[in-house]
Amino acid sequence: MKNLVILGGGTGGTMVANHLNGEMPKGWTITVVDPSKSHLYQPGLLFLPFGARDEDRMVKPRAKTLQSGIDWVKKSVELVDTDSQEVVLEGDERLHYDLLVLASGSQIRPEETPGLLGDEWRQSIHDFYTLEGAQALRETLATFEGGRLVVDVVEMPIKCPVAPLEFLFLADDFFKKRGIRDRVELVYATPLDGAFTKPVCSNVLSYLLAEKGIRLETEFNAAEVDAEGHVLSSYDERRIPYDLLVSVPTHMGAPFIEASGLGDELAFVPTDHHTLLAEGHNNIFVIGDATNVPASKAGSVAHFQSEIVTENILHTVNGRSLHDGFDGHANCFIETGGGKGLLIDFNYFVEPMPGHYPLPAVGPFTLLGESRRNHWGKLAFRWIYWNALLPARPLPVPNRMSLVGKKSVHVHQDLPIDRAGKSKAA
């Protein structure tokens, strides 16, 4: 028997396992290794802090997400020994692999920033990238009576790079509804030189920040937090006092990636941008947040990658050459508050452009423009996630990006829709 072993049963790992189930040649088994009993729908985390109580629709037993025919080993991984082609599990159990898929994702590491973890963690300092964090923040926001709320991205890359901005847009809405918006100051501190990671988005969309009265502090690299004094400071000695700090801590790959010497300085795996093979290995593929490819760490990217990884695994076991098909394709629904949303679509080479998606000129979704339909698209996505994406049913969405139906936008400062102008935090 030959073994395909998939480390991680999150979005990417589950999709690859289900895609390949029944497709592998005779004599192959598929094993997913993941110690956690449940599968979390991570896009739902964004809404919990603002009062949503969706946990029962966000968490499903892992056993239900993996099709029958797939073995599931409920153990944590200690190490990958690439010489002996073995995964070392907790309790020193060993699992041989012929082909390996690293789908171990990324996780927040608040301990990387002095002062974040401590007595004030989940009191006046919060995260919303974990279920426990988003729930604790929901309690805090429900009774927040005003003051300065600072959202700080410690360093890039992070999961779902637009989530911190979406959080602020939703916060603006939330405090308006509570009738205390005039008593809350919203500040966004980012290590990047603009609010959005893509220059074209910063140009086209920065009006949103002005419109919602969000103050922007750019090129802010958080060095430490004075948790007692409620001050966030940067390496270049800027200080931002806060009443409530919502931190997006440093993200890193799984500890076993680091322990196995498979990762870069953030424990993300150097990965061929197009074939998704781990660099220097011809029997290890990498998918989703675990890779170091310059694409967003987002479920949509893992989805597009899962098709390439699936194809390349089948090519490998059938002795054919690999398909270098991944183009960095990502698309994200961005919540802009007030029941509206917008959609962006981009890849390694092409910046987001206005237009319609997935059908050129028809949509139904508009790209780079706010609409209610985009907002509903984001909400409908949860159903698609559980019922089509994870079970690997075909979706009418191409994995490679299409340029048809999109209008090119040139990145110029004098773009007429750039109504914003940055307002600097004090």
Place this chain on the structure above:
Amino acid sequence: MSAIAMTEHNVDLNEEGFMTDALQWTREIAEALAAEAGIGPLTEKHWQVIHFCRDDAVEQGTPPGLRRISKLSGVSMKELYQLFPKGPGKLAAKVSGLPKPKGCI
């Protein structure tokens, strides 16, 4: 970088002042780019960072990000901010004649 410095060294820059051809880079150009960015004169520590960035970029095919520089160059994050105030990741790449590091998407 000013037009004068550009013609003096015959260096191609993009609109953000990053060199478009890393092979044109010389120590002299680094000094000029640093002066233009308000840094300098360049000390031994600066050169330690610059050499690391250039070597690493050749090895990795992409300019190193700030965390990578602080972890592998032997110069701490605090020092990097003293050497290249404001944006050490961006400025170190600029002075080293490399493209702007990808601000991860």
